[in-house]
Amino acid sequence: MPRRTIPDRAVEFLREWSVPRQMAGQDHRREAAESAMARHGRPRTEKADSVGTSICPYCAVGCAQLIYAKDRQPIAVEGDPSSPINQGTLCPKGAATMGLMTSPMRLDRVLHRAPHATEWREVSLDWAMDRIAHLTKQTRDESFVGDAPDGTRLNHTMAIGSLGGATLDNEENYLIKKLFTAGLGMVFVENQARV
Amino acid sequence: MPSLGTTFGRGAATMPQWDLARSDVVLVMGSNMAENHPIAFRFAMQAKLRGATLIHVDPRFTRTSAMCDIYAPIRAGTDIAFLGGIIHYLLENDLWFREWAVPYTNIATIIEDGFAGPEGDGTFSGWKEEETRYGTETWQYKGLTVPSPLAEAWMETGGDFAERVSHLRDGPPPRDETLQHPNCVYQIMRRHFARYTPEMVERITGCPRDLFLRICEAMARNSGRERTGAICYAVGWNHHSTGAQIIRAGAILMGLLGNVGRPGAGMLALRGHTSIQGSTDIATLYDLMPGYLPQPHALRPHGTLEEYLKVETAPTGWWSEFPKYAVSLLRAFYGGEASAANGWGYDWMPRIVGDHSMLPMTLAMDNGVMSGLFVMGQNPAVGGSNSKLVQRGLAKLEWMVVRDIAETDTATFWRDGHLIRDGEMRPEEIGTEVFLMPGSLSGEKAGSFTNTHRLVQWHDKVVDAPGDSTSELWFVDELGRRLRKLYAGSTRPEDQPIINLRWDYPRDEEDEPDAEAVLREINGHRCADGQLLSTFQDLKEDGSTACGTWIYTGVFPEAGKNLARARKADGPEGPGTHLGWGFAWPANRRTLNNRASADPDGRPWSERKKLIQWSEEKGEWSGPDVPDFPKDKRPDYQPNWEERPKGVAAHSGSEPFIMLADGRAGLFAPSGLKDGPLPEHYESVETPATNPLHPSMSSSPAAKRWDQQDNRLAPPGDPRYPHMLTTFRLTEHHSGGTPTRIVTTTAELQPEMFCEIPVELAGTLGIRMGDWVVLATERGEIETKAMVTSRLRPFRLPDGSECHQLALPWHFGWAGFATGDVANVLTSVVGDANTGMHENKSLACALRPGRLNRVQRPRREAR
Numbered sequence A: 001m002p003r004r005t006i007p008d009r010a011v012e013f014l015r016e017w018s019v020p021r022q023m024a025g026q027d028h029r030r031e032a033a034e035s036a037m038a039r040h041g042r043p044r045t046e047k048a049d050s051v052g053t054s055i056c057p058y059c060a061v062g063c064a065q066l067i068y069a070k071d072r073q074p075i076a077v078e079g080d081p082s083s084p085i086n087q088g089t090l091c092p093k094g095a096a097t098m099g100l101m102t103s104p105m106r107l108d109r110v111l112h113r114a115p116h117a118t119e120w121r122e123v124s125l126d127w128a129m130d131r132i133a134h135l136t137k138q139t140r141d142e143s144f145v146g147d148a149p150d151g152t153r154l155n156h157t158m159a160i161g162s163l164g165g166a167t168l169d170n171e172e173n174y175l176i177k178k179l180f181t182a183g184l185g186m187v188f189v190e191n192q193a194r195v
Numbered sequence B: 001m002p003s004l005g006t007t008f009g010r011g012a013a014t015m016p017q018w019d020l021a022r023s024d025v026v027l028v029m030g031s032n033m034a035e036n037h038p039i040a041f042r043f044a045m046q047a048k049l050r051g052a053t054l055i056h057v058d059p060r061f062t063r064t065s066a067m068c069d070i071y072a073p074i075r076a077g078t079d080i081a082f083l084g085g086i087i088h089y090l091l092e093n094d095l096w097f098r099e100w101a102v103p104y105t106n107i108a109t110i111i112e113d114g115f116a117g118p119e120g121d122g123t124f125s126g127w128k129e130e131e132t133r134y135g136t137e138t139w140q141y142k143g144l145t146v147p148s149p150l151a152e153a154w155m156e157t158g159g160d161f162a163e164r165v166s167h168l169r170d171g172p173p174p175r176d177e178t179l180q181h182p183n184c185v186y187q188i189m190r191r192h193f194a195r196y197t198p199e200m201v202e203r204i205t206g207c208p209r210d211l212f213l214r215i216c217e218a219m220a221r222n223s224g225r226e227r228t229g230a231i232c233y234a235v236g237w238n239h240h241s242t243g244a245q246i247i248r249a250g251a252i253l254m255g256l257l258g259n260v261g262r263p264g265a266g267m268l269a270l271r272g273h274t275s276i277q278g279s280t281d282i283a284t285l286y287d288l289m290p291g292y293l294p295q296p297h298a299l300r301p302h303g304t305l306e307e308y309l310k311v312e313t314a315p316t317g318w319w320s321e322f323p324k325y326a327v328s329l330l331r332a333f334y335g336g337e338a339s340a341a342n343g344w345g346y347d348w349m350p351r352i353v354g355d356h357s358m359l360p361m362t363l364a365m366d367n368g369v370m371s372g373l374f375v376m377g378q379n380p381a382v383g384g385s386n387s388k389l390v391q392r393g394l395a396k397l398e399w400m401v402v403r404d405i406a407e408t409d410t411a412t413f414w415r416d417g418h419l420i421r422d423g424e425m426r427p428e429e430i431g432t433e434v435f436l437m438p439g440s441l442s443g444e445k446a447g448s449f450t451n452t453h454r455l456v457q458w459h460d461k462v463v464d465a466p467g468d469s470t471s472e473l474w475f476v477d478e479l480g481r482r483l484r485k486l487y488a489g490s491t492r493p494e495d496q497p498i499i500n501l502r503w504d505y506p507r508d509e510e511d512e513p514d515a516e517a518v519l520r521e522i523n524g525h526r527c528a529d530g531q532l533l534s535t536f537q538d539l540k541e542d543g544s545t546a547c548g549t550w551i552y553t554g555v556f557p558e559a560g561k562n563l564a565r566a567r568k569a570d571g572p573e574g575p576g577t578h579l580g581w582g583f584a585w586p587a588n589r590r591t592l593n594n595r596a597s598a599d600p601d602g603r604p605w606s607e608r609k610k611l612i613q614w615s616e617e618k619g620e621w622s623g624p625d626v627p628d629f630p631k632d633k634r635p636d637y638q639p640n641w642e643e644r645p646k647g648v649a650a651h652s653g654s655e656p657f658i659m660l661a662d663g664r665a666g667l668f669a670p671s672g673l674k675d676g677p678l679p680e681h682y683e684s685v686e687t688p689a690t691n692p693l694h695p696s697m698s699s700s701p702a703a704k705r706w707d708q709q710d711n712r713l714a715p716p717g718d719p720r721y722p723h724m725l726t727t728f729r730l731t732e733h734h735s736g737g738t739p740t741r742i743v744t745t746t747a748e749l750q751p752e753m754f755c756e757i758p759v760e761l762a763g764t765l766g767i768r769m770g771d772w773v774v775l776a777t778e779r780g781e782i783e784t785k786a787m788v789t790s791r792l793r794p795f796r797l798p799d800g801s802e803c804h805q806l807a808l809p810w811h812f813g814w815a816g817f818a819t820g821d822v823a824n825v826l827t828s829v830v831g832d833a834n835t836g837m838h839e840n841k842s843l844a845c846a847l848r849p850g851r852l853n854r855v856q857r858p859r860r861e862a863r
Ligand code: SF4
Pocket: A056, A057, A058, A059, A060, A061, A062, A063, A086, A089, A090, A091, A092, A093, A094, A095, B036, B037, B038, B039, B040
C-alpha cells in the first residue's frame, strides 16, 4: 500500500471523527459510532467450516467452549454463551485455549531417549508402541506375585506405576483402570487427586 | 474426599456452582477463588450484589480478599482452630439451626462410654502408640458398630465384622433428643470445642478477636429457615497433614447451620484439574475401583468375592446395594469370561497391601521397587512433593513413558533437572529409557470431563491434533490390544486377567476408539440383550447386568442419547437447576441431600429457600431438582424394626442422608477417619510454633511421616528454619504448569518464578523487590526473585514471638517459556492420615539474599 500523505490522513480523520457526525444528528450508539475498522471488521469465527462443543481443559469449573475450525484446524475458541456455568465468559487460562492448541511448543513426534543418552531421537509411533508393550510385559512378568509366602492372594505387580488422570477424559480414566489394574495387576495407579 | 463422605455420605461438592448466587453468606477459605476459579467466583459476586456477605479467611491477602466484605488473615495451617472457634461460638450462644440439626444430624446420638477427647494428652481415646494409629471402638454409637460410608466399609474391630454391623438393623441408634445425655454428640462437641474460645483462636491463628467475632456473627445471622450459606474451599484446605479434618470442621459448621441440601447452601469443593472429579469417580487411584468401590486388600477379609461382599456391604443405608455394583463392575471388566462359577472374575483382581499413593510411589522408585512408569498428563517433577527425591526416583527407573502435549519437566529431568543443575548427576549416568509421546486435547478428541460439582460434560472432536499426537484412549486401547496379542494363548494363571479382559472397543475410520462406546460401558447395560440402563436401581447382583461406574448410570440411558452432551440450560424464567445441561451424578441430581431442603414433615423450611417437597396428592417428592431420596417414601414413614429392615428401609422418612448408615449427617464421625471423630487443631509437621492446646502433642500423631535420609524433617521450632512457607497458584498458570508455560500469552503475563516476602522481613534482611533470594528447607534449596509485598503480614505465634510467612507459586520448572526453580524441591513427603495428601501449604523454611552456586544454569536462562 502506498504511503498515505498528511492531507489524506487529515481527510480520513475528519471523516472518521464521530463528534461532527453526532452534531449532525447521528446517533452516538449507531451510525456515529461506526468507523472504517468497524465497517470492514469481520467476526473472527466467520471463516469456520465447522464448530463443536468443548469444555475448557484447565480447571474443574467446567466452562463450556465452542471450537471453530477450518479444514480441521482451530481458528477460534470462544466461551459458550449458552452454558449456565460461564455464560460465554472464560478466564485468562480458558481464553488461552487457542494458544494452547496452537502453541509452537506442541509436540508432534514421538521422542525416545536411550539409557544414558544426552539427547532425544525421533522414533515412529509404531516402534514406540511395540517397545512399550514389550517392556510392560517384561517388567510385569519379572515382578508379578501371585500369592504371598503365607498363601494370601496378591495377584499384583509393584514394579510398574501409572500417574495421571485428572486432566484426561472419564473414558480414558476408565480404560487406564481397566487395563492397568484389572488386566495387568498394577497397584501403583494414581492421579493428581492427592496432589 | 473422606471428610464430606463421612459427614454427608458422598465425597463430592454438595451444590452446583451457580447456586452460590442464592447464598446469603459465602465463606471462602483455603481458596483464592477470585484468582483460581474466577468463573465460579462470578456466582459469589452475584450473591454479593443481592446483599450476601462474602468472607475470605487466608494467610495471604489476594484479589479474593479484595472483593470480599470481610477479610481475616490467619497463620497458615491454623484453619481448624478458626473453624473450631466458630463452632464453639454457635454452640455456646445457641445460634445453630436446632430444628434442622437435631433431626437431620447425629447431634443427639449417644456415643460409647469409653470415648474421650484430646483435651488431655492431645490424642483421642483409642490411640495405639506402638502402631501409631487409632482403634475406633470407643468412637462408635453406643452398643453398635457403624461401617464407614466411604469406599471401604470394613474396619479393624475384632470378631465378625459383618455380624457386628448387622445390629444396625435391630433398631435406631440410641439418641437423646433433649441433648442432655453426657455422651450425646452435642455434649461431646461442647466439651471438645470449649477450648476454642475467641482468645484461643486469636492466639493460635493470629487473627484479631474482633474480626473473628464479626465472621461468627455473619455466619450465624445468615443461616436458618429463611437464609442459607455456603463454604467454598480448595487445596488450601486439603494440602495439610490435617487436611481432611479441616474440611470436616467446615462440614460440621454447615451441618450445625442447616446449610446442606438447600438452595444456596453447601460445601463447594473447588478442584483444580478439569476432570479431577471424574478421575476420582472413575478412580485412577490405587485404593478405589470405579464408583467408590474398595480395591480388594490382601490384609482384609477380601479373600473371595463372597467374603468381600460380606464385609463391604453395609446393612443399612444405600450402600446395602453394594453387591449389585461390585458384580456389575466385574462383568464390565471381564465380560463373558466372568461367571458365577469363577466369582465373576473377582480372583483376577489385584490386591493392594498398603498405601500405594503418590508419596509411597516416589519412595518405591527411589528404593528400586518400581522400574517402569507411565505418566499421562501429569508432571510429577514439578507437582510431586520433595521434587529432588522424585527426580532421583525417576533416575532409577528402567523405563518411563511420558504422554503430554509438550516436552514436560518430568520428561526432561535427565537433561535439565535439579540433579543435573546442582551437579549431583550427569545425563550419562542416568539409565532411564524415556519415551515422550504427544497427547491430545479436548477438541482434538471426543470424551467427557466431570467438573467440580459432579457435572459430566462432553466435548467433541472438532480438529486434528498435530502430527503423531494420539489420545490416551487410543494409547491405552492400543497398548491393551498389543499386550493381549503378546499374552494370547498363555495358560499361566497370572496371565488370565489380561487375557480375559473384555477389550473390544470399536475404532472409527480414523482409527480412533469410539469414546461413546466406552461411556456406554461406564453407564451399564443388560448383558442378555445389550439394553442400556437408565438407572442404577436396575443393576443386579446375579451377573445379568454390566456397569463400569454405577454412579454414572443414566448418563447414556438409551442408544443415541448421550446426556453428557445435553446442552439445554434453563432460561431466565428458571428454575435454574439446568437439568437439561450435562448430567450430574448420581441420577442427574444437582444438589445432594436435597431432602433436607424440606422440614421433617416434608414442607419447605421457607418459601424463599424451597427446593424439594413432599406432595401428598402425587404421593412423591417433587421440585425443580431430582430428589436425592426414594421418590415415594413418605415423610412420616417409620421402619418396622420387627422385620429387621435393610438398606434405606431402615431410615425413616425424615432422615435425609441416604448414603449414611443412620440417615443422618455425621457431625461426629464414628468411622471412616483415621485421625479422630472430631477435628482438632494440630500444628503442621514442620512449624516454628508450638500447639498451646497440647504442647507435648503439637502436630497430628496420626499424620503419615516417612523420615529417611533424603526426606528429612526439621523438628518443630528448629531455629535454622524460622519462617513459615506456604505455596499458591496464579490465575495465569495451571498446576504443574505444562499447559500454560508453553502458551505465549499466559507465559508473558506471568513469566517467571518469584517469592512473596513480607515488607518487614525484607527490610530486616536487606532484600529489595526483584533481588535474588535463596529459600532452604531440610530437603533442598532453590533460588528465585523477591516480590516484596504487604499482602503477607507478620504474625504472633502462640508464645508471643513474631513469625513471618513466605509464599511461593509452585507452577514453575525448566520447560516452556515461563520458567523458574521448582517450589516442591522444598517440600517433604509427609501426608494426611486419611488421604495421604501432602502438606505443602505450611512448612518451615529459611530465607537469605543471594543466589545458589550452580554447576549448570537452566538452558533458557543461559541463552
Ligand atoms: S475458563 Fe478458567 S475458570 Fe473456566 S474452566 Fe477454564 S480455567 Fe477454569
